[in-house]
Amino acid sequence: MSRRSVFANAASLLFAVTIAWLPLCAAANEAIVARTEALDAGFPVKILGDSLLARHALSEFYEARGYQPAWTSPEQRHQLIEAVEQASKDGLNPDDYHAAVLSELALRRMDELSEDLQADLDLLFSDAFLMLGSHLLEGKVNPQNVHAEWTANRRQRKMESVLANAIASEDISVALDELRPSHEAYRKLVQARYRITRLLGQPWLPLAAAPSIRPGDQDQRLPEIRHRMAVLGDLPDQTATTGLNGDRQRYGNELERFVSAFQTRHGLEPDGIIGRQTIAALNMMPVERVRQIDATLERWRWLPESLGRKFVIVNIAGYELKMIENGEEILNKRVIVGQPFRQTPVFSDRIRYLVFNPTWTVPRKLMIEDQLPLIIRDPGYLDRLNITVYQGWGANRKRIDPTTVNWASLTANNFPYQLVQEPGPRNALGQVKFMFPNQYDIYLHDTPGQGLFSRAERSFSSGCIRVEQPFDLAEHLLSQDPDWSQETINDVLAASQPVTVVLPAPVPVYIQYWTAWVDDNDQLQLRNDIYNRDNRLISRLRETPDGDSYRPTPVAASAQR
Numbered sequence: 001m002s003r004r005s006v007f008a009n010a011a012s013l014l015f016a017v018t019i020a021w022l023p024l025c026a027a028a029n030e031a032i033v034a035r036t037e038a039l040d041a042g043f044p045v046k047i048l049g050d051s052l053l054a055r056h057a058l059s060e061f062y063e064a065r066g067y068q069p070a071w072t073s074p075e076q077r078h079q080l081i082e083a084v085e086q087a088s089k090d091g092l093n094p095d096d097y098h099a100a101v102l103s104e105l106a107l108r109r110m111d112e113l114s115e116d117l118q119a120d121l122d123l124l125f126s127d128a129f130l131m132l133g134s135h136l137l138e139g140k141v142n143p144q145n146v147h148a149e150w151t152a153n154r155r156q157r158k159m160e161s162v163l164a165n166a167i168a169s170e171d172i173s174v175a176l177d178e179l180r181p182s183h184e185a186y187r188k189l190v191q192a193r194y195r196i197t198r199l200l201g202q203p204w205l206p207l208a209a210a211p212s213i214r215p216g217d218q219d220q221r222l223p224e225i226r227h228r229m230a231v232l233g234d235l236p237d238q239t240a241t242t243g244l245n246g247d248r249q250r251y252g253n254e255l256e257r258f259v260s261a262f263q264t265r266h267g268l269e270p271d272g273i274i275g276r277q278t279i280a281a282l283n284m285m286p287v288e289r290v291r292q293i294d295a296t297l298e299r300w301r302w303l304p305e306s307l308g309r310k311f312v313i314v315n316i317a318g319y320e321l322k323m324i325e326n327g328e329e330i331l332n333k334r335v336i337v338g339q340p341f342r343q344t345p346v347f348s349d350r351i352r353y354l355v356f357n358p359t360w361t362v363p364r365k366l367m368i369e370d371q372l373p374l375i376i377r378d379p380g381y382l383d384r385l386n387i388t389v390y391q392g393w394g395a396n397r398k399r400i401d402p403t404t405v406n407w408a409s410l411t412a413n414n415f416p417y418q419l420v421q422e423p424g425p426r427n428a429l430g431q432v433k434f435m436f437p438n439q440y441d442i443y444l445h446d447t448p449g450q451g452l453f454s455r456a457e458r459s460f461s462s463g464c465i466r467v468e469q470p471f472d473l474a475e476h477l478l479s480q481d482p483d484w485s486q487e488t489i490n491d492v493l494a495a496s497q498p499v500t501v502v503l504p505a506p507v508p509v510y511i512q513y514w515t516a517w518v519d520d521n522d523q524l525q526l527r528n529d530i531y532n533r534d535n536r537l538i539s540r541l542r543e544t545p546d547g548d549s550y551r552p553t554p555v556a557a558s559a560q561r
Helices: 003-008 028-040 055-064 074-085 099-105 115-138 159-169 172-177 184-197 222-231 253-265 276-283 286-301 364-377 450-454 470-477 486-495 534-542
Strands: 310-315 320-325 328-338 347-356 387-391 398-400 417-421 432-435 459-461 465-467 499-512 516-518 524-526
Touching: 028 055, 028 115, 055 115, 055 159, 074 099, 074 115, 074 172, 099 115, 115 159, 115 172, 115 286, 159 172, 184 286, 184 516, 184 524, 222 253, 222 276, 253 276, 253 524, 286 516, 286 524, 286 534, 320 470, 328 450, 328 470, 347 470, 347 486, 364 417, 432 470, 470 486
Parallel strands: 310 499, 328 459
Antiparallel strands: 310 320, 320 328, 328 465, 347 432, 347 499, 387 398, 387 417, 516 524
């Protein structure tokens, strides 16, 4: 039976609340008491087929107000219904917030309903606000339920207090809006999502992936390519309708420029050739673009309310590092991140110190999986890369002549050595590393392989993050320390000895994973989901909540971060 037919059947209204062990009470406040007590006892409570989800918050809210109805104002009910219906603008599902039942209610007068049903609907309104508000505040999905290595400093508030203040202020819309992330990047993504949704339902037949189309070529796919780029905003309308000398099936110079920009916007090599990857980007349906945006909006909701006055942010999927100070971008560098089988984790921390001329103690996993096969194949490998072999650990370790070791006999269970690469031009960490000690042993560092930064896709590392032109970052981090200048840094580097520099004040660093964002030119940027993380998150976002799904993060946790 549909929800609309439930409303049409007056007899079923009185029995829609499924609480088998408690009789329905006549007075509205007594009905609210009965239902909240059932919630406290762990019983499932359904109203017109929809489960109440915010168990603890509902009980706290109604207890604080003497179990009296809250939603007596038609204007407040209208504002909440409108907010629920527009939840999709934030990439959320209105059905998670009782959209159908509440919308149906808009057609009814409250005084036409029984007192029990008025109490039930009051609970539904409160539950809708609490769930929508909590999802706008800290996200619908717990990041650690999607990826075990994902750590997020989520925002927290006592949602029952937020609801009480919203009712008292009589402005539900403002109260919910204040729960959204205040970051401009979030607002821009919401706007980009709206623009893309206007394309939903348009014909989007797949273009053949081959052959590639080069400038000067004639190809029957070009008219559709022009049209598709135009509706995506990558081609002016007048250019979309013309071609070289009026030939829309010939690839001319005027289109090549826009194709290169389209490729850049999708993280592809901007070579102007319409090859397989460019066709794949053109074939990406609007709904797929919306899903990428939805995943990124959710990840923004996992971030703290304020990122700080000065901070570093790394976008793994975008291969990019930025430093922001007082809301302005003061640094932008390309980075190299972990390979798909050695993924860079997502977490937040603070850069506490730098090490110039670092040594590199090879992690045990890399010693076994990467270094040992190289040593066995190439006896001169260790000497050429200036790697010292130690037996044992800590102060008792002893330096070992590598020629005395039977490397071929070693295994993961029998490897009593440490490999330490000394400072120098071949050191895997380059000449500087940026440390924020964490459980993942991840940090930022220089690299001797600067040529890899010119590639469009840069997932080559073993998890740590290599930074292009890292001394620009070092200078910004040390800008408030009068003892460190460019000349001082040069002198330290020339000495080729490790030097640790503690920052005057730790700088927050956020390692994130965004496959969609809006740049400073208001262009939607999209990137490949290199770790295949979007699909899993989107699946969780689309799941229907159940009575055990609402598990708010304890407010006290925020004080510990």
